Amino acid sequence: MKIPRRTLKADVPAVAMGDIAFNLLIFFVILARAQDDSHVKWQPASAAKLERTSNSKVSVAISNENKLYLNGQELGQAQLANRVSELLGDSPSGERTVLFKVHKDATAMYYEPVIESISEAGGELLHVLNQDTSVAK
């Protein structure tokens, strides 16, 4: 007599799916934060007639301690032009926007060389500012 083999059904527990997704998400959020400059301490200057910024690949910031950051990573002024140029690559005009975030009290000896480097790298400068509400429209 032939005895039929007993088959066992092995399923991945569906209960764990939520947790897996949760952990994956945290992983990607942390990765994304590595390129984020939200940890840079700066206060924007105010100006009138501002426009909404579009998404940009490059963000340059000067903090309240006059430190220079490119996409959230601290670097020296001498490296900036090359790094911005690398990040922008061969992007066409209109997609070469560089968000420029400068602390309102930073002095010209810090921000002017940075503006020059961004211009040298072919970046299109967009100063990130606060809307000046005191100016009457």
Added chain:
Amino acid sequence: MRARRESKLLVEPAAVATGDIAFNLIVFFLVCASTQPDSGRKQELPNSEKTKTVQKDLKNIELSLSRTNTVVSLNGDPIKTSELPVRLKRVLDEKKSPEERIVVVKSKGDVPYEHWINVTSMVQDVGGSITIQREEEQTVIVQ
């Protein structure tokens, strides 16, 4: 008569759903954070090569800034910052070509960014285009 026994079962939400709830909450906050746009101001700076050529042939408008945010110097004349748009517009109206409308901004090293952006915004608003002239570094050897 026998009283009916009250059922005292502990009703808990399904623990299976906790992961999904957390997942959805994170997606929600992530979307909220990423859709918060910055507002700003575009600034076009002419290429340095182009500016050098222009400087040879034409006399550019010069705007000098110092730490004092109430006064600026337009072509060597000190004027109130509030008067700059009117005075600059008068000068720019005489200029026809875009090369002539370049305003050379010279700032002292201690000029705060807020003052600089305020003045350069005024220049852009009246139709001027900005170029920066930095103080040249020189090494002087004293014998």
